[in-house]
Amino acid sequence: MFDDPEKVKRVLKELKEENLGLSIVVSGIFDIVFKCCRENGLTPHTVNMALGIKGRKELLPKGKTLDVVTMCGHGLVSKYLVKDLVSKIGKGLITAEEAAQKLGANYLCGAFNTVRATELLKEIVAEGEEEQGCK
Numbered sequence: 001m002f003d004d005p006e007k008v009k010r011v012l013k014e015l016k017e018e019n020l021g022l023s024i025v026v027s028g029i030f031d032i033v034f035k036c037c038r039e040n041g042l043t044p045h046t047v048n049m050a051l052g053i054k055g056r057k058e059l060l061p062k063g064k065t066l067d068v069v070t071m072c073g074h075g076l077v078s079k080y081l082v083k084d085l086v087s088k089i090g091k092g093l094i095t096a097e098e099a100a101q102k103l104g105a106n107y108l109c110g111a112f113n114t115v116r117a118t119e120l121l122k123e124i125v126a127e128g129e130e131e132q133g134c135k
Helices: 005-018 030-038 063-069 079-090 096-104 114-127
Strands: none
Touching (some): 079 114
């Protein structure tokens, strides 16, 4: 997991130099990913994007809780797990970093950003669980 575009650029450069003959998937904000590629003389050949959420949206959590449970799009993390972890953070039983690690264990695809999750969890605690659909 990379939380800094400069790190991504360095890895892409190394992979290009190694010429391994492998397809590399880079997930992130399009503008940043494309910039990292351009600066290394790379051109993405495939782009995937989410087309939104369909179905009974009223059942979804609100605010940043939704941001956490949809970080990868596979829907493998329950809003109730987020609620439980937010409650434990608020009570001082675990840190936001520890909670993010627990959440990340559910993302088998590996597309989970623990740094971003930590930030979101801290914001949920600070703003109040009810505001974020945790109650």
